[in-house]
Amino acid sequence: MRPCTLDDLLPDDHDARTIWAVVCSFDLGGFLEPIRARGEEAGRAATDPRILIALWLYAATRGVASARELDRLCRESDPYRWICGTVTLNHHTLSDFRVEHGAALDNLLTQLLTVLIQEQAVSVERIAQDGTRVRVSAGASSFKKRDTLEQARQKAEAHLAIIGRQADRLEEATVRRQKAEHRAAQAKLARVEEALKQLAEVEKAKAEQKDKPTKENPPKASTTDPEARFMRMPDGGSRPAFNVQLAVDTESRAVVGVEVTNAGSDAGLSEPLRQQVEERTGGEVKEQLLDGGYTKLEAVDQAAADETTLYMPVPKPRKAGTDPHQPKRTDSPAVGAWRQRMATPEAKEIYKQRAATVETVNGELKTVRGLSRFLVRGLHKARCVALWSVLAYNVVHFGMQCVRLTS
Numbered sequence: 001m002r003p004c005t006l007d008d009l010l011p012d013d014h015d016a017r018t019i020w021a022v023v024c025s026f027d028l029g030g031f032l033e034p035i036r037a038r039g040e041e042a043g044r045a046a047t048d049p050r051i052l053i054a055l056w057l058y059a060a061t062r063g064v065a066s067a068r069e070l071d072r073l074c075r076e077s078d079p080y081r082w083i084c085g086t087v088t089l090n091h092h093t094l095s096d097f098r099v100e101h102g103a104a105l106d107n108l109l110t111q112l113l114t115v116l117i118q119e120q121a122v123s124v125e126r127i128a129q130d131g132t133r134v135r136v137s138a139g140a141s142s143f144k145k146r147d148t149l150e151q152a153r154q155k156a157e158a159h160l161a162i163i164g165r166q167a168d169r170l171e172e173a174t175v176r177r178q179k180a181e182h183r184a185a186q187a188k189l190a191r192v193e194e195a196l197k198q199l200a201e202v203e204k205a206k207a208e209q210k211d212k213p214t215k216e217n218p219p220k221a222s223t224t225d226p227e228a229r230f231m232r233m234p235d236g237g238s239r240p241a242f243n244v245q246l247a248v249d250t251e252s253r254a255v256v257g258v259e260v261t262n263a264g265s266d267a268g269l270s271e272p273l274r275q276q277v278e279e280r281t282g283g284e285v286k287e288q289l290l291d292g293g294y295t296k297l298e299a300v301d302q303a304a305a306d307e308t309t310l311y312m313p314v315p316k317p318r319k320a321g322t323d324p325h326q327p328k329r330t331d332s333p334a335v336g337a338w339r340q341r342m343a344t345p346e347a348k349e350i351y352k353q354r355a356a357t358v359e360t361v362n363g364e365l366k367t368v369r370g371l372s373r374f375l376v377r378g379l380h381k382a383r384c385v386a387l388w389s390v391l392a393y394n395v396v397h398f399g400m401q402c403v404r405l406t407s
Helices: 015-024 029-035 049-061 067-076 078-084 091-100 102-118 146-169 172-208 270-281 297-305 333-341 345-368 379-406
Strands: 126-135 229-232 238-249 255-261 287-289 309-311
Touching: 015 049, 015 078, 015 379, 029 049, 029 102, 049 067, 049 078, 049 091, 049 379, 067 078, 067 091, 091 379, 102 270, 102 379, 126 255, 126 270, 126 345, 146 172, 238 270, 238 345, 238 379, 255 270, 255 379, 270 297, 287 345, 297 309, 297 333, 309 333, 309 345, 345 379
Parallel strands: 126 287, 287 309
Antiparallel strands: 126 238, 229 238, 238 255
């Protein structure tokens, strides 16, 4: 046996130390505000947010996405124990913190990018955008038709009423269990009602499609994750998923924008993410690289109005022998210029950067940064998880640089 401290077990250049230094170098006011003391009113007792942020960032760098797994590692793994120090945690605290601070997480990404942009390490003049479908926890069997959801709501309301009538006849020893059953029944009813609300949006979207819903393919919504949608996955199958949109600086490969939607198609999603990048960084996106899934003539016109040049494949014409790069009579000036631009060797060379940058980032996030599957439910929580993965990616690639710049 040899005596040693926990600090001696980690090398000076260990990633856990780097992440801790990065976390301590930024303004964490958004995380501290809910627990801050106000005048004579005492603040709420809480675990230091720096510990929880560092734990989730380090976990994301190792592909850990489960709060229970992180709880175990905090007791058994030296890097996680070093971050915790003498503070004890449980999976409930870890799980709640991960999804409770969406705005503060977004601000943390903004701070990180602001420092890197000021030092000219990152630029947003040319960005590449791509969407990746990430599987959610909802099962296919949880998607129900409208009549089934209506029946489920009636049963949930009846069950809630029965529990309410039984409350007066219960002994004191069973009151706690009755309250738990009441909360569970309320939560189930809320999920069914939200599923009906989301089903209306699905029905509206299907009505606008060329292929109208049939008896074999009626509109459905999930009772466990109402905001989830069936999406075409990379292997060709369809499963419940969310659509994660990423924008990457083609020069540095830093992630400069992230959004999570339940849109099954990427069409129409280029402009919102471009605006997010400009608002987040204060810069101007001059060139945007997109794949064919984003093709929408209205997006080309809007990009031209925003003085952004789009590099996006021109769809193949239905009529054989037609030159897709030749402007049509119905094209606007911006659309005609886009068609002609994509036929030039310069545009083709620039467009090669899209697959070489944003798709590699997508692959890294899904394989080693904890974005292989959403273990939380709802778009808001899924976006928080995506932000943790994006922050971990940027910290891994630019962490020590940020520490030097902010020190």
